Amino acid sequence: MKRLLLVPFLALLCTFQTMAQDVENELSSNLQEWLDRDWPVTDTLVFDLPNESALVLYFNNTEFTADELTEEFEPLLRRATDFPEFTTRSYRIAENFQPTALKNVKYKIEKKYVPYVHSLEMTFPVGLDFTGGDFTPVVGFRTHLNWRNFSLGGSITNTVYFPERVENNIKVNSNWFANVEFAWEFGNLSGPRRNTFGVGYLINENKSQLFSGTTMQAYYNRKLSKNISIQVGVISTENFKTFYPTVGIRFW
Template identity: 60%
Template structure:
């Protein structure tokens, strides 16, 4: 019994010492009063980083499960290579305020301690559009530079048109667009850029049977899951005299 009492005392003293430390996301005013009354700090979770930095999470054990917190924060800490050396940073958790929610704390860690350049992405999107009354398959090559909250890049895509058959023969007409693209998902630390806006220019104007004259497109893509997106846009052709709305689906 004496050992148990000593252990509880030491744990309580450690929590009190940590709580006295400056919090990176200190609540103020009525928010702090409400949090202290409803979800007082009862437990602490420490993450020791390879550079001898430490992340301390202060939380109420009735609101959070420690194992789930570990699973939630470990992925972002693996990327947080700019976390300060030999430094202990403390955050208080409670889901009732954004700055103290798990999402808000993870976002703060990403914004401050994850390197700006995340990755270079290369994909081969394929899909199907409905363009000006015709179904037009699309294939292409896309490359993006992924930064913290957005990515920029470009693609070359082929909008494939099947003109009317002549003597029963199927013909294929390629329409190659060069596109500049911008993707974003502000506030999403998982880096799944669900939104994309792009503009494109038709490269082979003289060989196109679907478009004529100067032709450009603008489009918006919304990602539904990891591999499927919905894409809507408009194509201006005949030197911007004719406009075709487009809607389609993309896989990659």
């Protein structure tokens, strides 16, 4: 993990203009004039890195404070282990133009300097589906290898079915699916991958009252927050003769 030294100081506009050729996200001449006139540089924030490099941010204090930008960039720079040695990179931050918007500057830095493969994710999702007219609890294990803005992995999930009672007895059915998954979040590298598409195959050894024959599922999962998502899909069973639509919620 990188150790950051944060040195905020006031920068004059004329100083910025003499360094403009070094700014990575410089605008076209017309847009640059507009930006300098209506949102001039009032402050500079410097992140000094342990490898004798630095990230310099130019900004207007009516849009951001040094503390706000520090909070945004400090976690990102801890992961930017590919930042070159003995190098200074400078960026203008201004929300009024796409190349200088905070979100896009962070995206550019992460795309360039954060390692391509950066984490292995393991979770234990639980939830509840509405499957073909019945409520079916779902539990499982999920693992993904995360790249910059997508991940690949798989999961093992159990769709639990409670059939009608026979002579006051009930036999709970477990339906184990092995799933292959692809998750993505293009344009937002620092946030969670909110979209997941998966395909699964029923691997039961014991007969189920809900599914029979060759059974497969396909689903789309969308994260609503860090720990909650919704999922919609379809399950084909009886050798692709019967189809059950599914909709449910997951907790990670």
